[in-house]
Amino acid sequence: MASRSRLHVAVFLAPAVLVYTAVMIWPLFNTLRLSLYVEADGVRSFAGLANFATLFGDPRWSEAFWNALGNNFWFFVVHMLVQNPIGVALAAILSHPRLRFAALYRSAIFIPTILSFVIVGFAWKLILSPIWGIAPGILDAVGLKALFAPWLGREEYALTTLALISVWQFVGIPMMLIYAALLSIPEEILEAGEIDGITGWSAFWRIKLPLILPSIGIISILTFVGNFNAFDLIYAAQGALAGPDFSTDILGTFLYRTFFGFQLQLGDPHMGSAIATAMFAIILAGVCIYLFAIQTRMRRYQF
Amino acid sequence: MRQGRLTAQGGLAGLMLTTALIATGVAAQDVTLTIESWRNDDLSIWQDQIIPAFEAANPGIKVEFTPSAPAEYNAVLNSKLDAGTAGDLITCRPFDASLALYDGGKLADLSGLAAMANFSDVAKSAWQTDDGAHTFCVPMASVIHGFIYNKDAFAELGIEVPATVDEFFAALDKIKEDGTYIPMAMGTNDQWEAATMGYNNIGPNYWKGEEGRRALIEGSQKLTDEPWVEPYRQLARWGAYLGDGFEAQTYPDSQNLFTLGRAAIYPAGSWEISGFNAQAEFEMGAFPPPVVNAGDNCYISDHTDIAIGLNAASPNAAAARTFLEWVGSAEFASLYANALPGFFSLNSAPVEMADPLAQEFVSWRGKCASTIRSTYQILSRGTPNLENETWNASANVIRGAETPEDAAARLQAGLASWYAPQK
Structure with missing residues (x-):
């Protein structure tokens, strides 16, 4: 057996490995490398960790970085507290056998996910516009005009508003994943529970939820990675300066401004790479915590 | 990779040179100047009004306006200049973007141009070295x-x-x-x-x-x-x-x-x-x-917004200088300002404009001091x-x-x- 040639393994893996290396691994490591250099008077020179010392040591840079990280964290918290529970609830409702038009609801809720960020950002900006938007009109029609505020323009609401827009766009993803997980629960288990007197809500909490926990775990980690890589929605809705007063600035927009420059600010690829590296480290740490601390302890059930 | 690209560009340049030689053969003295610009909105104004006016007054010099997209202009221009394929005349962004080109030897010093006398110091400040000793673009318009x-x-x-x-x-x-x-x-x-x-x-x-x-x-x-x-x-x-x-x-x-x-x-x-x-x-x-x-x-x-300079590597520098002298003239100022109301000539010569709102704006220059x-x-x-x-x-x-x-x-x-x- 051992003498049998394994060459075919390499041959079949090669295309994927080569493409992935060329478009993902090489750029990734090159970015990490770039963060160790500085450029002065057109000459690039190795600077060790100087860019990171600036990023975390210089009060201006570090303030911008921690502000962006804090905003990013809040962006993630809103998704975890709003998007995922709503996704689970929607999936539970959709998987109810007696619900009519389930396919219609499923498609309607999932459709925003396939829209472009630019369209979503622009459409919501118009909906919420204090001048032309329909939001003030709708609130007025139900006598709640006083509740309206130019949310995207207020420091205290802008980030939460954008996070909720993103939730609106992506709630279809946890819904679909959980829906699939719920459908895969065998009827026998639920029937066995029924015989023991566990029905309705209690069946959901005691039987279904434990069985879909691994899916919720996967959704959480996808949300985490997606949110800490987010950029498009903020850029489309608020521009690269992530106003008002950087209250919607997340790591992605901070990276963009630094790397590519903005208006009279020239781009600095090296500082930008340092921020990209920090983002990579944060996401890597988050994923590792999940993989080693949570996933290994999660109990799995074999049907 | 890099080698291959350079060779390809060399080939292209060679091809263009051949074309230029053939063209020279046809009309012995015609020189064609190419203008790099980000103002693709102004293409028809240049083709229908500005260039014909210049060509009528300067037989033997042909001008082509070849703009690129505003957002890409700086990058496109820089790579063209590095590869030696940029046009003879370069539309200049104000301040540091153009200053970097001048410092890098890509733009010629135009301090000696007679038309420079038609512009105030403020008008020229966007296209000068920090000490004001060298001017490298002829100011066109301000807002x-x-x-x-x-x-x-x-x-x-x-x-x-x-x-x-x-x-x-x-x-x-x-x-x-x-x-x-x-x-x-x-x-x-x-x-x-x-x-x-x-x-x-x-x-x-x-x-x-x-x-x-x-x-x-x-x-x-x-x-x-x-x-x-x-x-x-x-x-x-x-x-x-x-x-x-x-x-x-x-x-x-x-x-x-x-x-x-x-x-x-x-x-x-x-x-x-x-x-x-x-x-x-x-x-x-x-x-x-x-x-x-x-x-x-x-x-x-x-605020000084747009100017035009000379590619230091241009083979048609003499003709290009003739064109730049004309850009600094009152005739150009009047053509440009009327074609684009709101973009005001920086020329010291007063320009008659038809648009009343533009007239109102520009009249302030007479009673107020300009700054950027x-x-x-x-x-x-x-x-x-x-x-x-x-x-x-x-x-x-x-x-x-x-x-x-x-x-x-x-x-x-x-x-x-x-x-x-x-x-």
């Missing part, structure tokens, strides 16, 4: 800041055009009291209007134009000095006169509010003129930024970038999120962190 107003609204409410700050706020109060119109159309969502049409619009009256701007560059004035803080105090008062929800109002929102006749005053740049002429159905007027006391010297932001936006020259080279910080500070001050004094102190600290004369 002027001020306020455009709805004449019908002013007549209806019986408001005179304000000349002083007190009159300005009295007019705003009156419009607000009446309630028919939003007093002023501006939002803080996009931030740059607050800085460009706010701070740098009204500011020159306080820092006395060039005097204050140069003092700031030399380090003898600070952003925390009274002339630099007072414009922020004025901006802080604006918030009360902007439309409902101005915090989320974008630049196109403001333009539409004004041209739909829902707002009475629009803090403007003259580039709005053609667009507003096409959109608005009421008569518009304009007034310069109000002064503190009646009779004070007035200052306007007459305070943040553009030298002061936005470092990090934090003063121009970007000014956007943020101006928007914050209008929203009331930061006091004028705090904003000024923050900008000063940021500038002092990298700019030696301010340390």
Whole structure:
């Protein structure tokens, strides 16, 4: 057996490995490398960790970085507290056998996910516009005009508003994943529970939820990675300066401004790479915590 | 990889050379000049009006206008210059982008051009070395800041055009009291209007134009000095006169509010003129930024925006210089300014313009002193970038999120962190 040639393994893996290396691994490591250099008077020179010392040591840079990280964290918290529970609830409702038009609801809720960020950002900006938007009109029609505020323009609401827009766009993803997980629960288990007197809500909490926990775990980690890589929605809705007063600035927009420059600010690829590296480290740490601390302890059930 | 690309470019250059040789064979003395530009909006103006006028007066020189997309222009131009395939004439962005090209030997020194005498020092400042010794682009146009107003609204409410700050706020109060119109159309969502049409619009009256701007560059004035803080105090008062929800109002929102006749005053740049002429159905007027006391010297932001220079590697330098001399002439100034109302010639020769709104704007040059936006020259080279910080500070001050004094102190600290004369 051992003498049998394994060459075919390499041959079949090669295309994927080569493409992935060329478009993902090489750029990734090159970015990490770039963060160790500085450029002065057109000459690039190795600077060790100087860019990171600036990023975390210089009060201006570090303030911008921690502000962006804090905003990013809040962006993630809103998704975890709003998007995922709503996704689970929607999936539970959709998987109810007696619900009519389930396919219609499923498609309607999932459709925003396939829209472009630019369209979503622009459409919501118009909906919420204090001048032309329909939001003030709708609130007025139900006598709640006083509740309206130019949310995207207020420091205290802008980030939460954008996070909720993103939730609106992506709630279809946890819904679909959980829906699939719920459908895969065998009827026998639920029937066995029924015989023991566990029905309705209690069946959901005691039987279904434990069985879909691994899916919720996967959704959480996808949300985490997606949110800490987010950029498009903020850029489309608020521009690269992530106003008002950087209250919607997340790591992605901070990276963009630094790397590519903005208006009279020239781009600095090296500082930008340092921020990209920090983002990579944060996401890597988050994923590792999940993989080693949570996933290994999660109990799995074999049907 | 790199080698291959270079060879390909060499081949292309060779091919072009062959074409050029054949062309020379046909018309023995014709020289073709190519213009690099980001103004693709102006293609028809160049082809139908400007170039024919030049070619008629200068037989033997042909000119081609070959613009690229504005957002890509700097990158495209740089790679063309590096590869040696750029056109003979280069349209120049103001300040550091062009200065870097000159320092890198890509743009020729044009200080010796006779037409340079037709331009004031302020007009040339955007395309000079920091010491002002070398000028490398011929200034073409500037944009002027001020306020455009709805004449019908002013007549209806019986408001005179304000000349002083007190009159300005009295007019705003009156419009607000009446309630028919939003007093002023501006939002803080996009931030740059607050800085460009706010701070740098009204500011020159306080820092006395060039005097204050140069003092700031030399380090003898600070952003925390009274002339630099007072414009922020004025901006802080604006918030009360902007439309409902101005915090989320974008630049196109403001333009539409004004041209739909829902707002009475629009803090403007003259580039709005053609667009507003096409959109608005009421008569518009304009007034310069109000002064503190009646009779004070007035200052306007007459911001140098576009110029044209000579590719240092151009094989047709002599013909290109002829063209540049013509760009510096009164004839070109008149052609250009009339084709593009709102982009004003920087030429010292007075230019007759047909558009009344453009005429109004340019008439301020006669009674007020011109300056450029305070943040553009030298002061936005470092990090934090003063121009970007000014956007943020101006928007914050209008929203009331930061006091004028705090904003000024923050900008000063940021500038002092990298700019030696301010340390």
